[in-house]
Amino acid sequence: xxxxxxxxxxxxxxxxxxxxxxxxxxxxxxxxxxxxxxxxxxxxxxxxxxxxxxxxxxxxxxxxxxxxxxxxxxxxxxxxxxxxxxxxxxxxxxxxxxxxxxxxxxxxxxxxxxxxxxxxxxxxxxxxxxxxxxxxxxxxxxxxxxxxxxxxxxxxxxxxxxxxxxxxxxxxxxxxxxxxxxxxxxxxxxxxxxxxxxxxxxxxxxxxxxxxxxxxxxxxxxxxxx
Amino acid sequence: xxxxxxxxxxxxxxxxxxxxxxxxxxxxxxxxxxxxxxxxxxxxxxxxxxxxxxxxxxxxxxxxxxxxxxxxxxxxxxxxxxxxxxxxxxxxxxxxxxxxxxxxxxxxxxxxxxxxxxxxxxxxxxxxxxxxxxxxxxxxxxxxxxxxxxxxxxxxxxxxxxxxxxxxxxxxxxxxxxxxxxxxxxxxxxxxxxxxxxxxxxxxxxxxxxxxxxxxxxxxxxxxxx
Numbered sequence: 021x022x023x024x025x026x027x028x029x030x031x032x033x034x035x036x037x038x039x040x041x042x043x044x045x046x047x048x049x050x051x052x053x054x055x056x057x058x059x060x061x062x063x064x065x066x067x068x069x070x071x072x073x074x075x076x077x078x079x080x081x082x083x084x085x086x087x088x089x090x091x092x093x094x095x096x097x098x099x100x101x102x103x104x105x106x107x108x109x110x111x112x113x114x115x116x117x118x119x120x121x122x123x124x125x126x127x128x129x130x131x132x133x134x135x136x137x138x139x140x141x142x143x144x145x146x147x148x149x150x151x152x153x154x155x156x157x158x159x160x161x162x163x164x165x166x167x168x169x170x171x172x173x174x175x176x177x178x179x180x181x182x183x184x185x186x187x188x189x190x191x192x193x194x195x196x197x198x199x200x201x202x203x204x205x206x207x208x209x210x211x212x213x214x215x216x217x218x219x220x221x222x223x224x225x226x227x228x229x230x231x232x233x234x235x236x237x238x239x240x241x242x243x244x245x246x
Numbered sequence: 247x248x249x250x251x252x253x254x255x256x257x258x259x260x261x262x263x264x265x266x267x268x269x270x271x272x273x274x275x276x277x278x279x280x281x282x283x284x285x286x287x288x289x290x291x292x293x294x295x296x297x298x299x300x301x302x303x304x305x306x307x308x309x310x311x312x313x314x315x316x317x318x319x320x321x322x323x324x325x326x327x328x329x330x331x332x333x334x335x336x337x338x339x340x341x342x343x344x345x346x347x348x349x350x351x352x353x354x355x356x357x358x359x360x361x362x363x364x365x366x367x368x369x370x371x372x373x374x375x376x377x378x379x380x381x382x383x384x385x386x387x388x389x390x391x392x393x394x395x396x397x398x399x400x401x402x403x404x405x406x407x408x409x410x411x412x413x414x415x416x417x418x419x420x421x422x423x424x425x426x427x428x429x430x431x432x433x434x435x436x437x438x439x440x441x442x443x444x445x446x447x448x449x450x451x452x453x454x455x456x457x458x459x460x461x462x463x464x465x466x467x468x469x470x471x472x
Contacts, residue, residue, distance in 0.1 A: 091317055098444045100436075133438045172455055210326075210458025212359045218324045221444075222451035229398055229452050232436025 021045070023060050031057065044068060046136035069136055075178055076102030076139065077227055078158070080150060082112040082186035084216040092217040093122055097129035097139055099224040100231070103181075106144040109194060111186045116144045147194065151201060162198055162206045163219050165189055169206035172226055182223040184216055247271070249286055257283065270294060272362035295362055301404055302328030302365065303453055304384070306376060308338040308412035310442040318443040319348055323355035323365055325450040326457070329407075332370040335420060337412045342370045373420065377427060388424055388432045389445050391415055395432035398452055408449040410442055 023031060031037050043062055046052045052069040055062035079096055083089050083106045096104060104126070106117040122141045130138050154160065158179045162169070165185075169175075183198075190198065198204050209222050249257060257263050269288055272278045278295040281288035305322055309315050309332045319330060330352070332343040348367045356364050380386065384405045388395070391411075395401075409424075416424065424430045435448050 087313070095444050095447070098438055098440055099448065100438065133440065135438055208458070210454050212324055212326065212361055212454075212458075214324055214359065218321050218447075221321070221447055222325065222454060225448035225451040226455050228436050228438075228448060232434070232438075 021055075021062055021064075023062055028060055046130075052136040076100040076231075077179075077224065078103040078105055078181035079220055079224065080105045080107050080160075080181055080183040081216060081220050082107060082109050082184065083117045083144070084187075085113075088215070088217045089117065090125055092220055093125045094129040095217070095221050096224055097126050097135065098133045099221065099228040100135070101139045101224055103140040103142060105142040105150065105181075107150055107183075108144060108146045109186050110191045111188045113186070119143050148197075151197070154201070154203060156203075158203065160201070160204045161223070162204050163209050163223055164206040165209075165213060167208050167211060169208040172207045172209065172223065173230075175205045175207045176227060176230065182220065184219045184223070187216060247281075247288055247290075249288055254286055272356075278362040302326040302457075303405075303450065304329040304331060304407035305446055305450065306331045306333050306386070306407055306409040307442060307446050308333060308335050308410065309343045309370070310413075311339075314441070314443045315343065316351055318446055319351045320355040321443070321447050322450055323352050323361065324359045325447065325454040326361070327365045327450055329366040329368060331368040331376065331407075333376055333409075334370060334372045335412050336417045337414045339412070345369050374423075377423070380427070380429060382429075384429065386427070386430045387449070388430050389435050389449055390432040391435075391439060393434050393437060395434040398433045398435065398449065399456075401431045401433045402453060402456065408446065410445045410449070413442060 031043060035043075037043065037057055039057060039059070041057050042054050042065075043057065044052055045055045045062060045064065046069075051067050053064045054066040054068055055064045079101045081092065081104075084092065093104060104122060106122075108116070119141050123138075126138055126141060130136075158181055159175075159177060161172070161175055161180055161182050163182060163184045183204075185194075199206070207223075209219055214222060257269060261269075263269065263283055265283060265285070267283050268280050268291075269283065270278055271281045271288060271290065272295075277293050279290040280292040280294055281290045283289075305327045307318065307330075310318065322330060330348060332348075334342070345367050349364075352364055352367060356362075384407055385401075385403060387398070387401055387406055387408050389408060389410045409430075411420075425432070433449075435445055440448060
C-alpha cells in the first residue's frame with residue numbers, strides 16, 4: 021500500500037525509518053501485518069495478529085468539553101470500546117462533537133496501545149433518535165447516579181452498551197422514557213458523583229478487566245489473543 | 247470557621263451566596279457539615295455525613311506529563327484513592343511532580359465529586375526508597391504489562407496499593423527487585439498496552455466498583471454510607 025503524506029512523514033522523519041525497515045500495519049479488517057518500506061510504499065510481508073472479533077461495548081455519552089472529550093475518546097479506545105456514540109440530552113451543552121476529530125484521536129490511541137481495530141465513531145444524535153432505532157438484541161446499561169441500579173457485574177452481558185448522562189444528570193422525563201424501554205438496565209457505579217468521562221472509563225475498565233481475563237469471573241473465556 | 251480569600255471569592259462571587267445561605271464543609275476529619283454564612287465566617291449547623299474510614303488504596307505511579315498527570319490525580323480522587331505517591335523509576339522522565347499543585351487538584355476534585363475526605367499527597371520518592379520503608383501489612387499490586395500477573399480481582403485485599411510503572415515499563419533489574427519483596431503481587435490489567443494514567447484508573451475503577459457495592463462480589467460489604 022502507499023503511505024499517506026502524514027504517515028510517510030511520521031515514518032521517515034519522526035521514526036527515521038528507511039528502505040527495507042519494518043512497520044506494523046492494521047486496517048481494522050485483516051489483523052496486524054509486518055510490512056517492509058519500499059520508497060513511499062509499505063509491502064505486507066507477514067501477519068502478526070489475527071483480527072479480533074469486534075465485540076467491545078458501545079459507549080453512549082453526553083459529551084464533556086474539549087480536553088475531557090479527547091481524554092474520554094482516547095481512554096475508551098485503550099479500554100476496548102466498540103463504538104463511540106455522542107448523544108444529545110436535554111441538559112447536554114453545545115457544541116456538537118466533530119466526528120472527524122474523534123476519528124483522529126481514536127486512530128492515534130489505537131496505534132499507541134497495540135489495538136489493531138478502530139472503534140466506530142458515530143455522529144452525535146439525540147437520545148430520542150438513538151432509542152427509537154435501537155437494535156433488539158443489545159442491552160443498554162444506564163449508568164445511574166442515584167445508586168439505585170444493579171451491581172454492574174451482574175448486568176454485563178454481550179452485546180451491550182453503556183449510557184452516561186450529562187453533568188446534572190438526565191431529566192425526570194428522560195429517566196421515565198429510558199426506564200420504559202425493555203433493553204434498558206440501570207446500573208450503579210458507586211457512591212461518588214463521577215464526572216462524565218470518569219463514569220465512562222469506570223464502566224469500560226470494569227468490562228475490559230473482565231473480558232481480558234484480568235478478572236476472576238472470566239478466566240473461562242480464555243486468554244487474550246495477543 | 248473563617249473562609250480563606252479564595253473560598254470567600256468563590257462563595258460570594260461565583261456561587262453568589264450571602265448572609266445566612268448554606269454551604270457544605272468538610273475538613274477530612276469530622277465528616278461533612280452544613281454551615282451558614284455569616285460575613286466572612288461559615289458557622290457549622292448540622293452534620294450531613296459521618297467521616298468515612300479512609301481506607302482507599304494507595305496509588306504509586308511513575309508520573310506522566312502535565313495534562314495527563316492532572317487528569318490522573320483528578321480521576322483517582324473521584325474513584326476514592328487513599329494516597330497518591332509519585333515514584334521515580336529508572337525510566338521515569340523528569341520533571342518531578344509539585345506536591346502543592348497536586349493538593350490543589352485533589353481538593354477541587356473532592357469538592358466536585360461529593361467526597362468528604364482528601365487523599366494524602368506524598369512527595370515524589372525513588373522506587374528504591376519506597377520499597378525500603380514499606381509497611382509490613384500492606385500488599386503492593388504491581389500492574390504488570392506482560393500479562394503474566396494474577397487476575398486483579400483475585401489479588402485485591404485491604405490494605406493495599408497499586409504500582410504503575412513508566413511508559414517503557416520497569417527495567418528487568420527493577421522487576422527482579424520488586425519480585426524479591428514478599429508484599430509484591432503482580433497483577434494483569436488485560437491485553438492492551440495501557441498508558442500510565444489509564445492503567446491507574448482501570449485499577450482504581452475496579453476497586454471502586456467493588457468497594458461501593460457496585461460489583462456483585464461485594465454486596466456483602468454493605469451499602470455505601472452516603
